[in-house]
Amino acid sequence: MASAPAIKTEKYGEFLVAVTNGNPGLNLPQRMGKxxxxxxxxxxxxxxxxxxxxxxxxxxxxxxxxxxxAFALAHVTTGVMFIGFMGVFSAIVFAIARxxxxxREGGGTVQTAxxxxxxxxxxxxTAKAMVVLMMMGMMMLLAGIVAEFALAAVGSGAITDxxxxxxxxxxxxxAWITGLRRFGNTTYLLSIAxxxxxxxxxxxxxxxxxxxxxxxxxxxxx
Amino acid sequence: MAVQGGTxxxxxxxxxxxxxxxxxxxxxxxxxxxxxxxxxxxxxxxFIGSTVNAANIADDGAGGxxxxxxxxxxxxxxxxxxxxxxxxxxxxxxxxxxxxWIRVESTKVGLAKLVPYVDGKGDPAGxxxxxxxxxxxxxxxxPDAYPIHKMAFKLWSPMLVMGAMLVTAGVVFSLIExxxxxxxxxxxxxxxxxxxxxxxxxxxxxxxxxxxxLLGSILGSLRQGGGEVQESLGLAVKTxxxxxxxxxxxxxxxxxLMGAMxxxxxxxxxxGEDNPATISAWFAWLGPLREASLGLMLSGIVLALATxxxxxxxxxxxxxxxxxxxxx
Numbered sequence: 001m002a003s004a005p006a007i008k009t010e011k012y013g014e015f016l017v018a019v020t021n022g023n024p025g026l027n028l029p030q031r032m033g034k035x036x037x038x039x040x041x042x043x044x045x046x047x048x049x050x051x052x053x054x055x056x057x058x059x060x061x062x063x064x065x066x067x068x069x070a071f072a073l074a075h076v077t078t079g080v081m082f083i084g085f086m087g088v089f090s091a092i093v094f095a096i097a098r099x100x101x102x103x104r105e106g107g108g109t110v111q112t113a114x115x116x117x118x119x120x121x122x123x124x125x126t127a128k129a130m131v132v133l134m135m136m137g138m139m140m141l142l143a144g145i146v147a148e149f150a151l152a153a154v155g156s157g158a159i160t161d162x163x164x165x166x167x168x169x170x171x172x173x174x175a176w177i178t179g180l181r182r183f184g185n186t187t188y189l190l191s192i193a194x195x196x197x198x199x200x201x202x203x204x205x206x207x208x209x210x211x212x213x214x215x216x217x218x219x220x221x222x
Numbered sequence: 223m224a225v226q227g228g229t230x231x232x233x234x235x236x237x238x239x240x241x242x243x244x245x246x247x248x249x250x251x252x253x254x255x256x257x258x259x260x261x262x263x264x265x266x267x268x269f270i271g272s273t274v275n276a277a278n279i280a281d282d283g284a285g286g287x288x289x290x291x292x293x294x295x296x297x298x299x300x301x302x303x304x305x306x307x308x309x310x311x312x313x314x315x316x317x318x319x320x321x322x323w324i325r326v327e328s329t330k331v332g333l334a335k336l337v338p339y340v341d342g343k344g345d346p347a348g349x350x351x352x353x354x355x356x357x358x359x360x361x362x363x364x365p366d367a368y369p370i371h372k373m374a375f376k377l378w379s380p381m382l383v384m385g386a387m388l389v390t391a392g393v394v395f396s397l398i399e400x401x402x403x404x405x406x407x408x409x410x411x412x413x414x415x416x417x418x419x420x421x422x423x424x425x426x427x428x429x430x431x432x433x434x435x436l437l438g439s440i441l442g443s444l445r446q447g448g449g450e451v452q453e454s455l456g457l458a459v460k461t462x463x464x465x466x467x468x469x470x471x472x473x474x475x476x477x478x479l480m481g482a483m484x485x486x487x488x489x490x491x492x493x494g495e496d497n498p499a500t501i502s503a504w505f506a507w508l509g510p511l512r513e514a515s516l517g518l519m520l521s522g523i524v525l526a527l528a529t530x531x532x533x534x535x536x537x538x539x540x541x542x543x544x545x546x547x548x549x550x
Contacts, residue, residue, distance in 0.1 A: 041524045041528075045518075054510070055506060058507065080240030092523060097533065098528065102532070106536065109539055140524060175276040175284075183300075189307035193258035196251070203321040219313060
């Protein structure tokens with residue numbers, strides 16, 4: 001569906017809105033949300049069981065006293081698990097963007113069907129915060145995931161070679177990366193909170209608009 | 223009382239009175255954002271703790287008592303940070319449910335001025351049941367709520383309360399674990415480590431269950447509210463039939479919650495074990511189990527959101543256009 005360009009922005013009550021003569025269509029984050037929520041979901045739903053299986057294999061290595069394999073699998077398991085978390089948190093944010101897109105497109109089509117001006121909320125700062133925080137969370141988790149795989153390779157080699165100094169270095173990095181991953185998770189949650197907060201304000205605007213739509217003169221009323 | 227006879231009544235916890243101000247400030251959402259912000263600050267404290275711990279390990283190795291203590295409390299505190307953020311999200315979702323009901327009342331008022339009168343407007347036979355987004359039923363009156371929606375309306379708040387209590391208990395266990403680690407008391411350290419991990423993650427799972435049930439309440443409210451709007455205009459009622467994504471959402475939530483219960487029971491069992499080697503082997507797979515359980519519940523949440531964004535809302539907006547254009 002072709003999107004109508006904004007004619008101007010104006011204040012509508014407390015809301016800053018863009019005025020168009022038709023459906024404004026999806027903005028970039030909403031288009032990304034529409035395209036990416038499912039691939040991210042798929043990545044997550046595959047990663048979680050794989051990580052669980054790796055954990056079970058690691059339990060066997062721990063029971064057998066195979067320190068090198070146990071060390072490597074500990075980090076690989078965490079890496080795969082957090083591929084899942086990165087996927088699922090991203091999918092949630094993209095799905096929220098999709099909901100915001102549904103409100104935007106739906107509001108546009110309803111106002112068009114009513115023959116009135118189309119007013120759409122200009123992207124609020126809370127929506128921008130959602131996008132920025134999501135990117136920050138993703139970068140933190142991605143760095144953590146890459147580091148986990150590197151630590152698996154370096155640390156297991158250090159155990160095999162009996163290089164205690166190198167092993168100590170990997171353990172130190174592991175502690176820091178663990179903190180980074182946890183912080184990344186919470187950053188994602190804050191992003192989700194901002195996305196949902198934006199939905200609340202979109203619903204507030206639409207409640208006002210639908211109530212007052214019939215009182216506004218139609219565009220073709222002469 | 224949130225529900226009576228399976229429907230959300232005006233003036234209840236989930237639905238403001240019909241005359242509620244449609245422009246009232248978003249109090250729930252604002253408090254929710256504050257809680258989520260507290261969560262990120264708590265997580266920052268944990269992150270700083272992990273950075274100090276990394277320096278300790280670089281200096282003295284990973285086997286010291288200080289490192290054990292840091293491992294324990296940073297875990298406990300970071301999980302508490304996640305819990306704060308989840309409670310904030312739950313509060314915002316609660317606000318969304320209430321806002322949706324205010325939107326329902328506004329839509330009734332607005333559409334009464336926009337929908338033209340046509341003869342036979344309330345006759346289901348005169349209305350097509352086809353829809354590009356969802357399978358729908360066409361009836362003279364709004365159908366009853368699904369049992370899963372009735373359950374969601376009632377159970378979201380108990381889940382959140384229990385989740386918050388368990389996470390709090392888990393934080394206390396992790397602090398006791400940290401004290402035992404600092405004292406070099408290995409037996410207590412391992413016992414409380416198992417208790418802290420099992421309890422905190424079961425609490426997190428219950429918080430996610432509360433969030434999932436709030437999403438279920440949103441889906442139920444959209445369904446019931448849509449029916450109310452159509453009925454109030456004297457029109458035949460188009461109602462969505464539960465799509466596959468919503469069914470899979472329920473399944474993933476249930477599987478994830480069962481996994482979380484299982485890990486909790488097994489951690490309680492491990493807390494009674496004495497042999498460090500045996501405990502290490504249990505921890506090796508219980509960690510991934512508890513995380514995968516939460517992951518599956520989060521995956522269910524994705525599907526709930528997708529159901530709202532890709533099916534229910536597009537259906538509702540299309541139905542509103544249909545009513546404005548055709549009067550039925």
